[in-house]
Amino acid sequence: MTGVGGRSEAPGGTDAALLAAAIAATPTGIVISDPALPDCPIVFANPAFTAITGYGPDEVIGRNCRFLQGRDTDPEAVDRVRRAIAASRPVTVEMVNYRRDGTRFWNELRIAPVFGADERLSHFIGVQHDVTARHRAEEGQKRARRAADRANRTKSDFLATMSHEIRTPMNGMLGTLSLLSETGLSSEQRAYAETALRCGQDLLAIINDILDLSRIEAGMLRLGEAAFSLADTLRAVLDLAAPAAAAKAIGLSVMIDPALPPVLRGDAQRLRQVVLNLVDNAVKFTAIGGVTIRADAAGAVADGTLQLRIAVIDTGIGIPRAVQARLFRRWTQADASIAGRFGGSGLGLTICRRLVKLMRGAITLESEPGHGATFTVTLPLAVAHTSTTIPPEGRILPTPTPMPAATETARGTGQGARILLAEDSRANQIVAAAILRRAGHVVTVVEDGEEAVARAAGGGFDLVLMDVQMPRRTGIEATEAIRALPPPAGRVPIVAMTASDLPEDRDRCLAAGMDGFITKPANAATLLAAVTGTLAASTPAVSTDAPPPSGLIDDGVVAEMEAAVGAVRMPQLIAIFAEETESRLARLGQAIAACDRATIAHLAHGMRSAAGTFGATALTQAARALEQCCAEGNEAALRGAYAPVPGLAVASLAALRARTTSSGQDPTGS
Numbered sequence: 253m254t255g256v257g258g259r260s261e262a263p264g265g266t267d268a269a270l271l272a273a274a275i276a277a278t279p280t281g282i283v284i285s286d287p288a289l290p291d292c293p294i295v296f297a298n299p300a301f302t303a304i305t306g307y308g309p310d311e312v313i314g315r316n317c318r319f320l321q322g323r324d325t326d327p328e329a330v331d332r333v334r335r336a337i338a339a340s341r342p343v344t345v346e347m348v349n350y351r352r353d354g355t356r357f358w359n360e361l362r363i364a365p366v367f368g369a370d371e372r373l374s375h376f377i378g379v380q381h382d383v384t385a386r387h388r389a390e391e392g393q394k395r396a397r398r399a400a401d402r403a404n405r406t407k408s409d410f411l412a413t414m415s416h417e418i419r420t421p422m423n424g425m426l427g428t429l430s431l432l433s434e435t436g437l438s439s440e441q442r443a444y445a446e447t448a449l450r451c452g453q454d455l456l457a458i459i460n461d462i463l464d465l466s467r468i469e470a471g472m473l474r475l476g477e478a479a480f481s482l483a484d485t486l487r488a489v490l491d492l493a494a495p496a497a498a499a500k501a502i503g504l505s506v507m508i509d510p511a512l513p514p515v516l517r518g519d520a521q522r523l524r525q526v527v528l529n530l531v532d533n534a535v536k537f538t539a540i541g542g543v544t545i546r547a548d549a550a551g552a553v554a555d556g557t558l559q560l561r562i563a564v565i566d567t568g569i570g571i572p573r574a575v576q577a578r579l580f581r582r583w584t585q586a587d588a589s590i591a592g593r594f595g596g597s598g599l600g601l602t603i604c605r606r607l608v609k610l611m612r613g614a615i616t617l618e619s620e621p622g623h624g625a626t627f628t629v630t631l632p633l634a635v636a637h638t639s640t641t642i643p644p645e646g647r648i649l650p651t652p653t654p655m656p657a658a659t660e661t662a663r664g665t666g667q668g669a670r671i672l673l674a675e676d677s678r679a680n681q682i683v684a685a686a687i688l689r690r691a692g693h694v695v696t697v698v699e700d701g702e703e704a705v706a707r708a709a710g711g712g713f714d715l716v717l718m719d720v721q722m723p724r725r726t727g728i729e730a731t732e733a734i735r736a737l738p739p740p741a742g743r744v745p746i747v748a749m750t751a752s753d754l755p756e757d758r759d760r761c762l763a764a765g766m767d768g769f770i771t772k773p774a775n776a777a778t779l780l781a782a783v784t785g786t787l788a789a790s791t792p793a794v795s796t797d798a799p800p801p802s803g804l805i806d807d808g809v810v811a812e813m814e815a816a817v818g819a820v821r822m823p824q825l826i827a828i829f830a831e832e833t834e835s836r837l838a839r840l841g842q843a844i845a846a847c848d849r850a851t852i853a854h855l856a857h858g859m860r861s862a863a864g865t866f867g868a869t870a871l872t873q874a875a876r877a878l879e880q881c882c883a884e885g886n887e888a889a890l891r892g893a894y895a896p897v898p899g900l901a902v903a904s905l906a907a908l909r910a911r912t913t914s915s916g917q918d919p920t921g922s
């Protein structure tokens with residue numbers, strides 16, 4: 253007998269009858285066909301072939317094996333077989349075949365050329381194996397997986413929708429509680445209101461985590477892509493984490509490699525979320541020492557892309573090796589050993605890992621118990637041209653794009669701004685209107701988009717705060733209608749207020765002609781910052797007569813100071829502070845122009861310390877950021893850090909003066 257499946261000879265002296273018996277007993281189908289005959293017909297078929305196909309040897313000998321094929325046979329598999337046979341090569345395919353009774357089966361077919369002693373092609377051998385059962389099992393598994401995926405998506409959709417729905421009433425609840433705690437309450441009542449507010453805020457943080465994770469899992473999270481300043485982004489993290497670090501008297505600093513390009517492209521908001529989460533955790537677990545954010549490049553810039561590396565280094569309690577592996581897994585919180593370390597929903601690190609993965613990056617952890625921990629995020633980001641304008645979404649706060657002045661705005665006239673508030677939720681109307689009125693603005697409330705357009709058409713507003721989901725006309729439709737109005741009514745700045753923070757929703761708002769975007773629930777500081785920012789951007793001249801934005805001054809600190817020095821001395825102290833601040837500002841401006849780091853650091857330090865004494869929180873933070881920047885940042889970062897300082901100084905002084913005036917004191921101290 254000739255060799256089978258290759259060029260080797262059959263073992264010399266093998267008994268032909270034994271080989272025939274073995275082939276007859278083989279439990280897989282075997283056929284031999286002869287390529288020397290027309291259409292390569294079958295010349296031999298074993299009993300297993302009959303068992304699999306239902307065709308007896310007499311019915312198949314002399315026919316080409318293709319008669320087993322039918323409607324569901326994959327033509328591509330047949331083509332592979334055809335090409336292998338033409339090239340005298342072995343081939344393995346799986347294809348649908350049909351039995352004699354017409355039923356389908358999956359045939360795992362292996363064909364090999366058989367060469368004669370003269371090394372010429374003599375026959376083909378085909379081995380058939382019925383793998384229908386395996387296919388059925390695989391199909392079943394696939395179906396189950398698809399069903400599970402569908403169920404998971406439905407669950408995630410449900411969670412995403414519900415979380416979104418929950419945020420709207422939460423907005424009303426938190427706003428009302430915050431207003432309540434500012435009314436004349438007994439200390440016991442205030443403690444209750446503040447506890448309720450804190451719990452509400454914790455709940456909101458958990459809802460946000462769930463919303464994020466379900467969005468990621470449902471594949472609904474779209475990353476933004478815009479130019480952003482890395483220094484701005486990290487400074488925002490610093491600002492947000494600073495109060496917690498200060499409360500524990502630990503250090504918090506950022507070190508940016510000056511060699512890093514100042515403007516990158518990517519999703520700054522998500523990057524900030526990741527770093528903030530890591531910094532928050534680090535602060536929580538550091539009792540002595542501090543937390544440092546270090547940013548540098550993990551490799552050289554290639555194809556305009558850089559591997560950005562951000563390490564969050566703490567001197568805290570460290571994390572045992574056994575716990576590290578479990579740390580990024582979902583619901584790790586259930587593990588009591590870590591529950592203490594990571595408060596909240598326990599989803600923070602999982603979200604960080606998923607977000608970083610979405611950004612095509614990686615996150616690693618190095619830690620030893622007692623020796624702190626370092627979380628390192630590495631991700632590829634495109635380098636933007638230094639002259640690139642940073643769009644609003646690339647900035648830290650919802651800073652609106654500047655637009656030409658619509659009317660003589662509040663800042664220009666020195667009066668409170670005339671704000672049209674379009675919001676259908678009663679609770680949200682009350683909260684937002686109260687916050688705005690308290691800050692000195694004049695508020696007109698409308699309940700739907702139709703009314704908003706009608707009122708805006710009448711003119712006389714400096715700003716419109718526009719809810720997005722409203723009856724009759726959505727905020728988007730109303731904005732488009734307002735933008736179609738002739739100036740000045742059609743040019744009024746519009747800031748969106750929405751419970752959604754999806755980038756596509758934000759894009760829709762901006763595309764409709766809105767100038768800014770705030771996500772509900774917005775606290776007083778965010779709301780007022782958006783209003784003040786928009787008004788400032790829409791007015792060329794900045795007047796110091798503007799109503800002071802709230803959140804500038806920590807009333808508690810001022811009250812303590814008053815108690816310590818006596819109310820009568822306050823105006824005098826404020827006058828001294830004002831004089832010092834103005835002098836520092838003038839020198840700071842010169843030092844910035846000369847990029848004189850030592851002088852800037854000295855002046856910023858002085859300003860920080862004085863502002864802290866007077867409870868000028870925002871100014872303290874800005875001065876601190878400027879001071880830190882002197883040691884760590886490049887020139888662009890330095891200028892960026894300086895930018896908010898003069899405005900905040902002027903506004904803080906105005907707020908402090910207004911405070912003493914309203915309490916019956918003469919701010920001049922005379």
Ligand SMILES: Cc1cc2nc3c(=O)[nH]c(=O)nc-3n(C[C@H](O)[C@H](O)[C@H](O)COP(=O)(O)O)c2cc1C
Nearest residue numbers: 283285316317318320321330333334376377378380
């Ligand atoms: C030895 C041998 C066994 C084969 N066994 C099968 C088989 O079990 N089922 C099948 O669909 N095709 C089988 N074929 C493939 C077909 O006979 C044929 O080569 C294929 O359909 C491609 O050629 P065609 O385009 O001329 O049909 C076998 C071919 C050879 C040479």
